[in-house]
Structure formats: structure tokens, C-alpha cells
Amino acid sequence: MLKIENLKVRYGGIQAIRGISLEVPLGKIVTLIGANGAGKSSTLRSIAGLVKSKSGTISWKEKNITTMLPEEILAQGVALCPEGRRIFPQLTVLENLKLGAYIRSDKNAVEESIERAFKLFPRLKERSWQKGGTLSGGEQQMLALARALMSDPELLMMDEPSLGLAPLLVEEVFRVIREINKEGKTVLLVEQNAFGALQIADYAYVLEVGEITLEGKGEDLLRDERVISAYLGG
Amino acid sequence: MKHSTKIILNIALIACFGVFLFWAQGNLDGYKVQILNLIAVNTILALSLNLIYGYTGMFSLGHAGFMAIGAYVCAILILPAAQKEMMYILEPVIWPFSVMHAPFFAAVLAAGLVAALLGLLIALPVLRLGGDYLGIATLGFAEIIRIVFTNITPITNGALGLKGIPAYANLPWNFFWCILTIYVIVKLLSSNFGNCLRAIRDDEVAAKAMGINTFRCKAISFAVGAFFAGVGGALMGSLITTIDPKMFNFQLTFNILMIVVVGGLGSITGSVIGAVVITILLEWLRFVEYTVEIGSFVIPGVPGMRMVIFSLVLLLIILYRREGIIGGYEFSWDDLVKRVNARRGRK
Numbered sequence: 001m002l003k004i005e006n007l008k009v010r011y012g013g014i015q016a017i018r019g020i021s022l023e024v025p026l027g028k029i030v031t032l033i034g035a036n037g038a039g040k041s042s043t044l045r046s047i048a049g050l051v052k053s054k055s056g057t058i059s060w061k062e063k064n065i066t067t068m069l070p071e072e073i074l075a076q077g078v079a080l081c082p083e084g085r086r087i088f089p090q091l092t093v094l095e096n097l098k099l100g101a102y103i104r105s106d107k108n109a110v111e112e113s114i115e116r117a118f119k120l121f122p123r124l125k126e127r128s129w130q131k132g133g134t135l136s137g138g139e140q141q142m143l144a145l146a147r148a149l150m151s152d153p154e155l156l157m158m159d160e161p162s163l164g165l166a167p168l169l170v171e172e173v174f175r176v177i178r179e180i181n182k183e184g185k186t187v188l189l190v191e192q193n194a195f196g197a198l199q200i201a202d203y204a205y206v207l208e209v210g211e212i213t214l215e216g217k218g219e220d221l222l223r224d225e226r227v228i229s230a231y232l233g234g
Numbered sequence: 235m236k237h238s239t240k241i242i243l244n245i246a247l248i249a250c251f252g253v254f255l256f257w258a259q260g261n262l263d264g265y266k267v268q269i270l271n272l273i274a275v276n277t278i279l280a281l282s283l284n285l286i287y288g289y290t291g292m293f294s295l296g297h298a299g300f301m302a303i304g305a306y307v308c309a310i311l312i313l314p315a316a317q318k319e320m321m322y323i324l325e326p327v328i329w330p331f332s333v334m335h336a337p338f339f340a341a342v343l344a345a346g347l348v349a350a351l352l353g354l355l356i357a358l359p360v361l362r363l364g365g366d367y368l369g370i371a372t373l374g375f376a377e378i379i380r381i382v383f384t385n386i387t388p389i390t391n392g393a394l395g396l397k398g399i400p401a402y403a404n405l406p407w408n409f410f411w412c413i414l415t416i417y418v419i420v421k422l423l424s425s426n427f428g429n430c431l432r433a434i435r436d437d438e439v440a441a442k443a444m445g446i447n448t449f450r451c452k453a454i455s456f457a458v459g460a461f462f463a464g465v466g467g468a469l470m471g472s473l474i475t476t477i478d479p480k481m482f483n484f485q486l487t488f489n490i491l492m493i494v495v496v497g498g499l500g501s502i503t504g505s506v507i508g509a510v511v512i513t514i515l516l517e518w519l520r521f522v523e524y525t526v527e528i529g530s531f532v533i534p535g536v537p538g539m540r541m542v543i544f545s546l547v548l549l550l551i552i553l554y555r556r557e558g559i560i561g562g563y564e565f566s567w568d569d570l571v572k573r574v575n576a577r578r579g580r581k
Contacts, residue, residue: 050442074445086440088433090500098426099433103445151445 001025002047002078002155002188007056009042016042018210019056024155024188029181031189031197031218033231034207040190041083043207044157047188048080049073060155074103079153083160083190085144089133093124096132096143100150110150117146120176138169145176149185156180157188162196174200194231198222206231240567248413255405267405268473269517274408275469277509278415280493281502282462285419287491288499289428290455291435292361293369295487297463299376302383302482303352304345304464305471306390309399310334311341312472317398321391328388338402342411342468349464350457357456361449364438376487384479395478396471403472411469415462420502422458431455432500485541489516492548498558503565508558512544519543 002024009017017039024030032040045051047058049070058066065073088096097117101110118125121142127135132143141161148156158177162170174196181187181200191197198204201218206227214226221227258270279297286294310318310331318327326332336344360371383390390396422428430451433441441448471477489512497508519540526533551559 048443050439069447070442071445071447074443080443082440082443086437086443088436088440090436091429091432095429095432099429099441099444099446102426102430147444 001061002186003057003059004043004047005057005059007043007046007054007058009039009046009051009054011042011053016210017046017054020205020207020210020212022205022212022215024186025203026154026186027181027184028202029177029187029189029200029218031191031201031204032207033191033194033197033204035231036192037209038207039210040207041159044080044159044188044190047073047078047157050080071103074151074153077152077154079148079151079156081144081148081156081158081161084163085137085140087132087135087140087143087147089131091132092129093132093135093143094128096147097124097150100147101152103151109152113150113152117149120149120179121146138165138172141165141169141173142176145173145180149180153185155186155188157190159190160192161189162191162193170196194227195222198227235568235571243567251409255409259405269513270405271403271408271473273510273513274405274412275403275466275473276490276493276513277412277506278462278469279466279490280497280505280509281415281419282459282466283490284494284497284499284502284505285422285431285462286456286459288494288501288505289423289435290431290452292452292456293365294372294456294459295369295484295491296356296372296376297490298482298484298486299372299379300349300353300460300463301467301470301486302376302379302477302479303349304342304467305477305482306383306396307348307464308341308345308468309396309471309477310389311336311344312338312400312402313396313398314400321394321397322388324392324394325387327391331389338400338407338472342465345468346461346465349467350461353460353463354453354457357453361452361456373484373487376482376484380479380482383482390479393479395476395481397476399472399475399477401472401475403469408469408473411465415465416502416506418458419462423502427451427454435500492544495548496551496559498560498562501558501560501562501564503563504558504560507560511559516540516544 005021006019007017008015008019020043032043034040042051046054049068057064060076060078063076065076065078088099091099097114098110101113104110123139124143124146127139132140135143145161161173161177165173170193177187177189178200189197189201198218198221204216204218204221205212206214214221214224216224258267279301283294283297286292311334315333315335318332356375360368363371384393430441430446433444433446434448434451438448493508493512494505496512498504522539522543523535523537525535
């Protein structure tokens with residue numbers, strides 16, 4: 001289980017996160033929804049070790065990972081698929097995937113992971129020799145997801161995977177997330193698309209200007225009036 | 235193509251080139267041989283900057299500084315003690331620099347190592363900076379080196395510089411180091427480490443999220459680049475036999491940057507071809523600086539005019555052909571075979 005207690009993050013003089021606590025049980029999909037600037041990305045980046053100025057404790061499977069380096073956290077089985085895809089545009093699809101497995105040394109297992117990624121995303125196999133930058137937006141998002149899975153993480157954190165995608169592709173992304181979850185991976189999902197996220201989430205937290213204001217089961221929040229008026233356009 | 239075939243082809247290519255060099259040494263005049271030498275040295279320098287800037291994305295303007303370090307370390311090591319004693323007229327040369335002596339190969343190696351060490355030293359604080367800030371910081375570093383070398387007279391002979399450096403850097407030596415540089419950098423970049431460097435260049439945050447220790451990779455890349463810049467500086471010093479601190483100004487860095495950009499950022503083939511083209515053009519374009527007489531009309535020559543032309547060319551390339559003159563193409567035997575076969579198929 002991933003457990004966050006009283007996490008605070010400062011950027012310059014601004015308090016981006018004002019002491020939040022949350023839990024992600026193993027094997028579940030947990031989502032964090034909220035408006036722009038609520039601190040969703042900061043939370044994920046803190047867990048991944050990309051933010052240094054933080055206080056509070058983050059523990060993964062009873063182990064304190066608060067002060068670990070990004071590569072150490074990844075080695076613990078916690079991977080981040082960053083916001084805005086951030087694939088490597090000058091590297092081929094295959095090279096992108098291989099870099100996703102950078103921390104793994106077992107070559108056969110990496111080959112297997114590549115096969116698995118191609119099975120999950122057949123389009124990537126067709127384009128394995130193309131440069132990442134030449135893919136379409138949807139394909140890039142698939143590549144970003146596949147790349148994040150290459151380290152074979154137990155917990156996959158996804159930052160706005162549906163951002164800037166056509167409605168049909170958004171559905172596809174949510175379908176893939178559920179599939180990843182079914183394979184036994186724990187998912188922590190950050191989304192602006194609250195409707196889609198709440199539909200697949202086991203549990204959800206609502207973040208507002210750095211504080212958690214609401215939490216509950218995904219389906220319950222879908223019917224919650226405050227959520228409907230603020231995030232679901234009701 | 236099989237790996238062993240490629241090795242044989244590489245050796246054959248180097249052998250052919252060796253024969254050409256042997257012929258050039260005997261049959262070309264001194265001026266042309268000197269240009270060939272400069273091509274080798276410029277290739278080394280361009281590749282080292284391309285590793286830092288083109289492949290790792292660190293905008294570094296400190297190359298002249300590393301070259302200065304390399305040139306001075308090598309020169310002090312290969313100058314005979316008696317000659318040093320005579321040359322240092324402002325202040326006598328201090329021990330142990332007065333008696334240091336090493337064979338040429340060891341001196342060039344030492345030049346590279348000292349440059350790499352200093353590169354690593356400044357990498358620790360400045361590599362945390364990104365983009366333009368890194369450019370300014372490394373530019374400052376190069377200036378500091380220049381000023382320090384002007385003022386540590388008992389070691390560097392101050393503003394007078396060092397003269398009569400033994401001219402060991404002939405065609406075989408220069409091209410030996412040139413080919414070694416190409417080999418090392420190609421090996422480095424085709425390994426997984428090379429992919430890490432490119433990943434850092436493309437997106438550093440994403441590279442970190444992949445578990446890549448970006449700082450370590452950047453520091454290694456910077457140090458290797460500094461090493462070969464030091465080697466290039468050492469060869470340059472021995473080639474022109476005279477060095478002084480003023481020589482290692484920003485103009486020198488700019489020339490190398492120009493080769494890298496013209497050849498194409500992130501292309502080894504581009505850097506080699508860029509070095510050949512720019513080195514030859516820099517010499518050939520000297521005619522624009524001569525006084526021209528058309529009948530009774532006299533156009534006075536303007537020193538530095540060729541740099542104006544080069545700056546314009548650079549501007550045009552950045553505007554219209556950002557991937558460099560050869561368009562980001564990278565030479566490989568497989569690709570050559572494919573092209574030849576495609577041509578045969580058409581006939």
C-alpha cells in the first residue's frame with residue numbers, strides 16, 4: 001500500500017500542497033481529481049522523487065520512500081508516467097521502450113516486457129522503428145504508457161493520460177488503464193476528466209488548492225452533488 | 235551485415251586513408267599538409283563539442299578553456315627543460331614544471347586528463363543549470379582560464395606564451411588521435427549510455443522518471459567532451475608550435491560551434507564533414523580579405539571579412555537547414571549497401 005501522511009510541498013514562496021494524506025491499496029485504481037493548479041501533478045512528482053522541497057512522509061509497502069532518489073523509488077516498483085506524454089522525440093519507439101526498462105538488468109525479461117507492450121498496443125509494434133516525435137498524439141500517449149510499464153512497476157502513477165486526446169482515444173486510454181489494473185498493477189491516476197476517472201476508480205480523492213476536500217468510492221463521488229456541480233458540469 | 239565484415243571494412247577504410255596520408259606527406263606542399271592537420275584537429279574538437287551540445291543538449295561555450303588547458307599541459311610536458319629555462323624571461327619557471335618531461339603520446343593523454351578533471355570540477359556546480367545559463371557559466375569559465383593563464387607567469391610564461399613547442403603533431407599523430415576520438419565517441423553513443431544522453435537532451439524530467447541518474451550521465455558526457463577538447467588543444471599547440479593565452483578566446487569556441495552546427499547537431503558524420511568543409515573554406519575564403527583592384531577602382535581588404543561571411547552562412551543554415559548540411563544523415567555500412575543495392579535495382 002502507498003501511504004501519504006501530511007505531505008507539504010513548496011515551490012518558491014508558494015505552498016502548492018498544504019498537508020494531504022491519502023492511501024492507495026494494492027491492486028486498486030485510485031484517482032485524484034481536481035482543477036488546474038490544485039496540486040495533483042505536484043503530488044505525483046513528490047511521490048516519484050522529482051520534487052525535493054517536501055515534508056511529511058510517503059511510504060510504499062511499509063517502507064519510507066520520502067527522501068529516496070527517483071531511481072531508487074523506481075527500483076522499489078513505483079513508476080510515473082509524466083504529464084504531457086514526454087516521450088523522447090528523437091529516439092525510436094523501440095529505444096523509448098528500452099529506456100523505460102533502464103533500471104532492469106535482465107535482458108530476457110526486458111524482451112518479454114517489450115513483447116507484452118506490443119501486444120497491449122499493436123500500433124506501437126507497427127511503428128517500432130519510427131521516431132517518437134513522428135507519432136500522433138494518441139500514439140505518443142500509448143508509447144508513454146507502454147514506456148512507464150517497461151520497468152515492470154507494481155504501482156503505476158499516471159498524470160493526465162487523457163489530456164489533449166480525441167474522445168474516442170480517451171475511452172481507449174481508460175480501457176487500457178483498466179486492463180493494466182487487471183494484470184495486477186496498482187494504479188494512481190490523476191485526471192481532469194473527472195467523469196472518466198471516477199468511472200474506473202475504486203476510490204477517489206478531490207484536491208482543491210493543495211488540500212483534500214472530499215474522498216470516497218468512485219461511484220459515490222459520481223453521484224455527489226458537490227462533485228457534479230464542480231467537475232462534472234451538472 | 236555481419237559484425238566481423240564491418241570490422242574488416244572499417245580496417246580497410248582506415249588502411250586506405252593511411253595510404254592517402256602517406257602519399258600526402260610526400261607529395262603535397264606544406265600549406266596543404268597543414269590544412270589536413272587542421273582538419274584532423276578540428277574534427278576532434280567538433281566531435282567533443284557535439285557530444286556535449288548535440289547529443290547531451292548541454293549548451294557549453296567553454297571549449298576554448300579546455301583547449302587552453304590541454305595545450306599548456308602538453309606544451310610544458312614536451313618542451314625540453316633547457317628551452318623552458320631560456321624562454322621564461324619575465325619570471326623563472328618554478329619546480330616541478332621546470333623539469334617535467336614526457337613523450338608526446340603521454341603528454342597529449344595527460345593534457346586530455348587534466349582538461350577532463352577540470353571539466354568534472356566545474357561540472358559539479360554548473361551542470362545543475364540548464365540551457366542558456368549553462369552557456370553563460372561555461373563562457374565565464376573559459377574566460378577565467380584565460381585570465382589565470384595570463385597571470386600565473388611562473389608556470390605559463392604569462393602573456394608571452396610558449397614558443398618553439400616541438401612540432402610532434404604531424405599527420406600520423408593527428409589522424410591517430412582523430413580516429414581514436416571517432417571510435418570512442420561512436421562506441422559511447424551506440425551503447426545504452428548514448429541513448430541515455432539523447433533521452434536527457436530530449437526531455438530531462440522524463441529521463442529522470444525512467445530512473446536515469448541524469449546528473450551522473452551529464453557529468454560523464456561533459457568530462458569526456460572536455461577530455462577530447464584538451465587533446466585537440468594539445469595537438470593544436472604542437473601543430474602551430476606557439477601558444478599564448480590570447481589565442482584561446484571566444485572566437486575559437488565559436489569556430490568549433492560553427493563546425494558542429496553546420497555539420498548538424500547530433501550527427502557524427504556531420505561533424506567530420508563539417509570540419510573538412512569549414513577548415514578548407516576558412517583558408518580558401520582568405521581571398522575576400524585581400525585588396526581588390528578593378529581597373530583604377532580599389533576595394534581595400536577588410537581583415538575579418540571571412541568571419542562575416544561565415545556568420546551569414548551560419549545564420550542561413552540555422553534558418554533553413556537546422557539539421558545541418560548533410561541533413562542529419564549518419565554513415566553506416568548497412569546503409570551504404572542498401573543504397574548501392576537500391577541503385578542497382580533501378581538500372
